[in-house]
Amino acid sequence: MNAPKPRNKHGTEFRLLNRLNGPDPDGGGRSVTANLLSWGIPLAVLFAGLLFLHGSGAARILPVKKAGNRPASTTTAQKNAAIRPDARLKQLQAKRPLPPDYSEKLVAQSEVLARKNLLTQLQSFREMSRRMKDSRDALLTRIEERPLLPTGPADANDTSAARALPSVSEPGDLPENVSVETLYGLLREYEAEIQRNHLAESAARRALSRGLSFPEVYRSMQTGSTRMPTFDALIEMQSPDGTWERSGESAAAAGLSVRSTAELNRYRELLGQAVRQAGLAGSRLAGLFDGGRPMPQGLMSGGMGADGGSGSGGGSGMGGSGDAPESVPMTAWSEYAGERLSKDLVKAQALPGRRFTREAENRGWLYINTWYMIGPWENYGRDDYAQVHPPELSIDLDAVYTDGQRGEGVEEIDSDPIKVSGKKVRLDGVLRWKFMQSESMHNTVPVTTDHSTYYAYTELYFDRAVTMLVAIGTDDGGRLWINGKDVWQDAGTSWYNIDEHIEPFEFRQGWNTVLVRLENTGGSATGFSFMIIPADQVPPPKPDTK
Numbered sequence: 108m109n110a111p112k113p114r115n116k117h118g119t120e121f122r123l124l125n126r127l128n129g130p131d132p133d134g135g136g137r138s139v140t141a142n143l144l145s146w147g148i149p150l151a152v153l154f155a156g157l158l159f160l161h162g163s164g165a166a167r168i169l170p171v172k173k174a175g176n177r178p179a180s181t182t183t184a185q186k187n188a189a190i191r192p193d194a195r196l197k198q199l200q201a202k203r204p205l206p207p208d209y210s211e212k213l214v215a216q217s218e219v220l221a222r223k224n225l226l227t228q229l230q231s232f233r234e235m236s237r238r239m240k241d242s243r244d245a246l247l248t249r250i251e252e253r254p255l256l257p258t259g260p261a262d263a264n265d266t267s268a269a270r271a272l273p274s275v276s277e278p279g280d281l282p283e284n285v286s287v288e289t290l291y292g293l294l295r296e297y298e299a300e301i302q303r304n305h306l307a308e309s310a311a312r313r314a315l316s317r318g319l320s321f322p323e324v325y326r327s328m329q330t331g332s333t334r335m336p337t338f339d340a341l342i343e344m345q346s347p348d349g350t351w352e353r354s355g356e357s358a359a360a361a362g363l364s365v366r367s368t369a370e371l372n373r374y375r376e377l378l379g380q381a382v383r384q385a386g387l388a389g390s391r392l393a394g395l396f397d398g399g400r401p402m403p404q405g406l407m408s409g410g411m412g413a414d415g416g417s418g419s420g421g422g423s424g425m426g427g428s429g430d431a432p433e434s435v436p437m438t439a440w441s442e443y444a445g446e447r448l449s450k451d452l453v454k455a456q457a458l459p460g461r462r463f464t465r466e467a468e469n470r471g472w473l474y475i476n477t478w479y480m481i482g483p484w485e486n487y488g489r490d491d492y493a494q495v496h497p498p499e500l501s502i503d504l505d506a507v508y509t510d511g512q513r514g515e516g517v518e519e520i521d522s523d524p525i526k527v528s529g530k531k532v533r534l535d536g537v538l539r540w541k542f543m544q545s546e547s548m549h550n551t552v553p554v555t556t557d558h559s560t561y562y563a564y565t566e567l568y569f570d571r572a573v574t575m576l577v578a579i580g581t582d583d584g585g586r587l588w589i590n591g592k593d594v595w596q597d598a599g600t601s602w603y604n605i606d607e608h609i610e611p612f613e614f615r616q617g618w619n620t621v622l623v624r625l626e627n628t629g630g631s632a633t634g635f636s637f638m639i640i641p642a643d644q645v646p647p648p649k650p651d652t653k
Contacts, residue, residue: 224495228385228386263321272304291385306328363377458471461567465570477565478565481508510536516556555627574642575612579635582633584625585623586623589614
């Protein structure tokens with residue numbers, strides 16, 4: 108009796124399946140398992156290989172290029188994939204939205220310095236406007252009182268057109284939080300008024316000196332085209348990729364949207380441009396007055412030229428005056444009071460350091476050669492300490508500012524107080540603090556340019572409160588704060604001397620802050636030294652050899 112054929116759970120004989128694979132097992136053919144293995148293993152290997160190739164990127168299906176069609180353009184995803192991971196991370200961070208309350212706080216903080224600078228410029232513009240009006244009116248009065256020639260035109264002394272020039276109708280007391288846009292607009296109005304009055308004054312001066320008809324001279328002259336750009340034009344400069352979104356709920360000037368880090372940086376650059384344009388206009392206008400300070404020669408030709416620096420806005424643009432002095436010194440020469448320290452002895456004995464203890468073996472001057480420095484900012488060829496920059500408000504060594512000089516400078520490679528040596532570099536207006544350590548008592552700046560402002564910051568440690576003599580020397584002008592106290596300032600062009608100023612100062616126990624402002628009026632290197640010594644250890648003065 109034959110054994111029953113095996114069945115699966117559905118009752119179907121395995122024999123039915125075997126018919127597809129070969130002879131019946133009872134007939135001596137290949138088994139089902141052997142057939143499955145013989146086909147299954149190669150198929151599995153092939154399938155695994157395809158999976159491997161697909162996962163490794165070696166096997167990709169490329170689109171078929173149709174005849175006459177241009178290749179497909181690079182997609183945004185492909186462009187982003189080509190960006191380095193760190194750059195892509197910065198892009199994502201820049202686009203990160205800011206909480207509304209935090210955004211308003213950052214906008215307000217960014218406007219503090221810009222508003223302060225613009226208010227200072229506004230006060231200067233008001234004074235220049237008053238002076239120009241007084242000068243114009245005095246000359247017009249002389250025109251009106253001069254005798255008419257019998258052969259001259261009847262209206263030769265008619266000054267009614269110049270007398271009727273409009274004046275700035277400024278509101279009363281400006282609110283404490285007046286908008287930057289409002290201040291900038293007032294400055295533009297004063298600039299236009301000063302230019303109009305200067306034109307009338309120049310026409311009166313020419314008519315008096317040559318005996319000409321005032322109306323004819325006045326009609327023949329016209330104001331120049333050099334003006335501060337409008338605030339909307341500044342906004343367009345900061346929006347190269349399109350318009351800048353505005354919102355009635357925005358706390359920023361002109362209702363500009365500041366919702367991300369990128370927009371905040373653009374807004375700060377806009378504020379820096381507004382201050383820079385006001386400074387350039389003020390420098391141009393100051394050159395119109397006898398005894399005033401004309402703007403730097405580089406700016407008069409539309410930038411600093413080969414000497415580096417920044418500036419935009421071309422010539423003086425006041426049209427037909429020719430009365431501004433051409434060679435008035437931009438800063439006075441600061442006389443050296445005379446040698447008070449034996450420089451050779453100080454250089455031989457002085458040691459560097461930032462920590463002082465009474466038990467230290469060293470007896471002599473200690474010079475500070477370790478600083479964080481930042482700059483240059485444009486100073487328009489003047490030691491104008493009313494022009495305040497961020498380090499005077501707070502020290503943030505991680506801060507990045509965008510209102511620095513633009514143009515070309517020399518990156519210093521040593522601390523020589525006279526020579527400027529190093530490679531030329533381009534300045535894009537972006538400023539960061541840089542750690543600097545000098546090999547001598549003289550400290551130089553990271554990049555040297557003409558008519559520029561720098562800051563140097565350090566901290567000194569004392570194990571107990573002590574009164575020290577402080578000796579500071581700068582090239583050119585400088586200003587010194589210790590623990591926030593305004594200790595000394597010097598305006599004017601001067602050579603570097605280690606004993607330019609000596610003064611006692613009581614340092615407190617622990618860390619003390621030191622901030623130095625350095626002004627370079629141009630033409631040479633710039634730098635400074637800062638030294639301290641206990642009052643009871645001062646070496647005797649240099650003997651008089653006369």
